[in-house]
Structures are given as structure tokens and as C-alpha cells.
Amino acid sequence: MTDHDVRLAEAERLAGLLIGIVEQAKADFSETVTALGLSVPLARAIIGLTEPVPMRDLACELRCDRSYITSLADQLEERGLLTRVPGEDRRVKLLALTDAGRAVRDQVAAAVADRHILLRRLTDDERRVLTPLLERLHGDGTPPSAHTGGFC
Amino acid sequence: MTDHDVRLAEAERLAGLLIGIVEQAKADFSETVTALGLSVPLARAIIGLTEPVPMRDLACELRCDRSYITSLADQLEERGLLTRVPGEDRRVKLLALTDAGRAVRDQVAAAVADRHILLRRLTDDERRVLTPLLERLHGDGTPPSAHTGGFC
DNA sequence: TATTGTTATACTCTATAACTATA
DNA sequence: TATAGTTATAGAGTATAACAATA
Numbered sequence: 001m002t003d004h005d006v007r008l009a010e011a012e013r014l015a016g017l018l019i020g021i022v023e024q025a026k027a028d029f030s031e032t033v034t035a036l037g038l039s040v041p042l043a044r045a046i047i048g049l050t051e052p053v054p055m056r057d058l059a060c061e062l063r064c065d066r067s068y069i070t071s072l073a074d075q076l077e078e079r080g081l082l083t084r085v086p087g088e089d090r091r092v093k094l095l096a097l098t099d100a101g102r103a104v105r106d107q108v109a110a111a112v113a114d115r116h117i118l119l120r121r122l123t124d125d126e127r128r129v130l131t132p133l134l135e136r137l138h139g140d141g142t143p144p145s146a147h148t149g150g151f152c
Numbered sequence: 153m154t155d156h157d158v159r160l161a162e163a164e165r166l167a168g169l170l171i172g173i174v175e176q177a178k179a180d181f182s183e184t185v186t187a188l189g190l191s192v193p194l195a196r197a198i199i200g201l202t203e204p205v206p207m208r209d210l211a212c213e214l215r216c217d218r219s220y221i222t223s224l225a226d227q228l229e230e231r232g233l234l235t236r237v238p239g240e241d242r243r244v245k246l247l248a249l250t251d252a253g254r255a256v257r258d259q260v261a262a263a264v265a266d267r268h269i270l271l272r273r274l275t276d277d278e279r280r281v282l283t284p285l286l287e288r289l290h291g292d293g294t295p296p297s298a299h300t301g302g303f304c
Numbered sequence: 305t306a307t308t309g310t311t312a313t314a315c316t317c318t319a320t321a322a323c324t325a326t327a
Numbered sequence: 328t329a330t331a332g333t334t335a336t337a338g339a340g341t342a343t344a345a346c347a348a349t350a
Contacts, residue, residue, distance in 0.1 A: 056308065
């Protein structure tokens, strides 16, 4: 094995860990919200609605097309978890959680926090070491569009 | 904000970084292999085929159903990148890259390594600090089935 | 003319169930 | 009876394009 191969193999191993961790976290999230009767995209939408938000803004936050937000909003409205309220600009509709929706969101937030892998598995000190490394990895040599996927 | 909220917010921020990093890495991978004319699942299959492998084993490695491997193998076979060769146990088929397939795999491997975020953005020292933290995060309080998704 | 949300449609990834050939 | 691969089908998630209303 050449030096180059060794470096690559090490990077692959780290990448595997990283991907494994994120997959674990996503699986946790999925299991948690499924137990509460929500799909993952529905739960992500609900969590994004701490206050009434134009559909376009939610699309930006979830990094998806506006048409997909329409479909998510339809489903949540059918379940009585949100309503569309007209904005000042009359093209805009704000998505606002109903009382039932807020109750569900509180449940989801509590359950998700409870199982949070980063709180369960690392000490405060370890998080303090980890944070700057992740910041460097995440770091910004990238154009903004790389973060928004062109949805904002 | 309560103490609890602060801890949760910090964890959410770390989780966001982690997810962002992995999404960036996946986007890099996707862009790289798309430029070489491959979809992500096809590229993952090719990379898994350093040597001839029973379809069931590839399913295990990629953590997907055997029926999906059939479909991936069909596509790669159509393009002349692999062939099915009968195993000793005559129920088994080995997937083996053709010469063209090996050429593509070498290209993919080189291109992926070249853009590897973990090699581009971190020093050796930083990787030495990062590794044990990721190991603890990934760590094994989890049953083996959580890693295989029931496909092995 | 540009933007918001909607509709209709279609694509990708992936699983399930039933099947066959073999063990 | 159990296992390897195949087929047909279906579902989740999500995008694109054309459109109506409003700015």
C-alpha cells in the first residue's frame, strides 16, 4: 500500500463513521416521530413552524420546492394540525399551527431532544473539542447556493 | 431560556453541522459520479465490486434488498460494466466487473478521493483529534441489526 | 414582468410478495 | 424445507412545468 492509499483509507474510515452517526441520528428521529404518527417530512415541517411562516420560507428552510410544501401543508391541514392564513401581501399564505398542531410539536420536540445522540453520548468537554472541528469541516469555501440547493 | 433549552440548542447546532457535512460529502460524491455518467446507487455498487461478489453479499454491504441488487446489476450489465458469473453453488451468481467496469471503477475511486472533504479540509493532527470523538458517537450500545438494517 | 402558491405529472430509490431453480 | 436470484408491483419522497392570482 502506498502512502496515498493509506491516507485515503483513513479518510474513508472517518467518512464511514460520520455517515454512520448521521444515519443513526436520522433513524432515531424517524423512529421517534413515527411513534407519534408522523412521517419524517411532516415532522420536519411541524418543527419548522414555531411561528406562522410563508410557504416559500418553509421551502427555503427545508430546502425543497414550493410545490412540495403545498403537499405537506395539505396533509397537515387534513389532520387539523395547521391552517393557511392569508398574508398582507395577498399572494402569500402563512402556515400556522393550530392548538392541536402546537401540542404535537411540543411532543415531538421533547421526544427528539430526549433521544439526542449528541447529548446522550458526549460530555460537555467532548462537545467543546468537537465543535470547532466540525465547523472547519463544514466551513465556507463553498458558495451560498451550495447550502441552499437553489431553493432560497 | 432554561438550562435545558440551552443544552438542546447547542446539540441542535452540532447536529446541524454534522448533517451539513455529510450532505456536502454526499453532494460531492453525487456530482463526481454524475460527471462520470453514473447514478449514486450504481456508483456505490461499482465501488463495492473490487472483486467478484455474490449478489446477496453486495446487498448486505449496500444494506438493501436482494431484489434491488438485481435491478442495479441489470443496469450495469446493459452498459457492459459487469457480468454475472455462476458460482460453485449453482444458486449463486457472482457479480464481476468487466475490463470496462474496472476502468470506470478506477476513475470513480480516483475522482472521489480527490475531492474528499476530510482530506481537503483537515490536517493530520485534526483528524487524530476527531477520530476518537466520532468513535464514541458511533459507539456500540446498539445491537448489530441496527447496523445491517436486517439485510445481512 | 416577477413572484406566490397550486395542480398534474413523473422520476428515483427502494421495498414486498410471489415465483424459480437449486440445495 | 431453506436459500439465491428474479419479476412485477407499489410506495415514499420529491422535482418540473404550466398555470392563476397578485404585485
